[in-house]
Amino acid sequence: MSLTPIGEPRHKITTATIREKKLHHDPITCLTAYDYATARLVDEAGIDIALVGDSLAMTMLGYENTLSVTVDEMLHHVKAVRRGVKDALLIADMPYGSYQADPNEAVHNAARFVKEGGAEAVKMEGGEKRVDVIRRVMDAEIPVAGHIGLTPQSVNMMGGYKVQGKTLNAIEQLMRDAVALDRAGVACIYLEGIPREVAAMITAEVETPTIGIGAGPDCDGQVLVFHDLVNLTFGHPAKFVRRYGDAAALITQSVLAFKADVVSHQFPNDSESYHLPKETQAALETVLHRKQALRR
Numbered sequence: 463m464s465l466t467p468i469g470e471p472r473h474k475i476t477t478a479t480i481r482e483k484k485l486h487h488d489p490i491t492c493l494t495a496y497d498y499a500t501a502r503l504v505d506e507a508g509i510d511i512a513l514v515g516d517s518l519a520m521t522m523l524g525y526e527n528t529l530s531v532t533v534d535e536m537l538h539h540v541k542a543v544r545r546g547v548k549d550a551l552l553i554a555d556m557p558y559g560s561y562q563a564d565p566n567e568a569v570h571n572a573a574r575f576v577k578e579g580g581a582e583a584v585k586m587e588g589g590e591k592r593v594d595v596i597r598r599v600m601d602a603e604i605p606v607a608g609h610i611g612l613t614p615q616s617v618n619m620m621g622g623y624k625v626q627g628k629t630l631n632a633i634e635q636l637m638r639d640a641v642a643l644d645r646a647g648v649a650c651i652y653l654e655g656i657p658r659e660v661a662a663m664i665t666a667e668v669e670t671p672t673i674g675i676g677a678g679p680d681c682d683g684q685v686l687v688f689h690d691l692v693n694l695t696f697g698h699p700a701k702f703v704r705r706y707g708d709a710a711a712l713i714t715q716s717v718l719a720f721k722a723d724v725v726s727h728q729f730p731n732d733s734e735s736y737h738l739p740k741e742t743q744a745a746l747e748t749v750l751h752r753k754q755a756l757r758r
């Protein structure tokens with residue numbers, strides 16, 4: 463059995479494991495991962511869920527929001543993450559437009575994430591109104607993660623990235639959404655950008671594990687965007703982000719040091735260079751001497 467860097471045993475995490483974790487009040491950990499390197503680091507640290515979030519549209523591809531990323535672009539990243547993840551449950555985000563219009567197309571796209579990408583579940587945004595398509599995808603034997611609250615694919619409908627569930631009507635709708643997803647049997651429900659009191663009520667009401675981002679501490683688990691965690695996002699972080707490291711500073715420092723060493727001829731040095739075998743060196747010198755003698 464392999465161990466995390468701090469010596470904890472690692473096990474394969476499945477949708478059943480995260481359900482059990484809720485039952486035992488054992489917090490569920492989730493981070494986004496977008497490529498082989500981040501996937502390995504997240505997996506080897508023993509994080510339960512590696513989520514290939516469509517947030518990669520911004521963090522990896524530099525788009526303004528999540529709306530333009532395509533199934534093929536997402537798949538490219540899911541495949542890389544699959545190669546880096548061994549134990550974590552691998553969930554792939556269904557991008558905007560890949561599941562809203564037609565349930566057959568939704569099943570087809572979800573199956574691509576499983577067959578071609580190696581995902582073990584897919585995530586779709588939306589509650590009550592998404593239940594029919596979620597059931598269709600689950601009928602195709604593909605576990606689905608729900609996602610309600612501040613759903614970034616609805617940015618234009620919400621009129622910006624605004625905390626949801628702040629009025630009694632909005633709370634009622636969120637509860638209906640959560641209960642509908644729970645009854646449909648989703649693997650977990652991501653709760654994003656809602657007051658902690660509402661997230662606590664939902665978490666107590668549903669049997670499905672809830673995973674919060676900007677939803678307070680009472681969810682069954684927590685997720686952060688990897689680039690937020692390590693400061694690679696270039697902007698002011700949202701209120702809910704806790705930065706655990708400063709990769710931007712580390713990378714900038716390393717890049718500047720490399721540049722300075724190259725321009726001052728400090729890099730590479732002799733021990734960082736390959737050398738000819740002694741016999742070849744001697745033979746080469748003989749050849750060079752002969753050539754010089756002939757020129758004289």
Ligand code: KIV
Nearest residue numbers: 494515516517652675
């Ligand atoms: O795309 C993403 O990273 C997400 C998480 C923030 C839940 O959906």
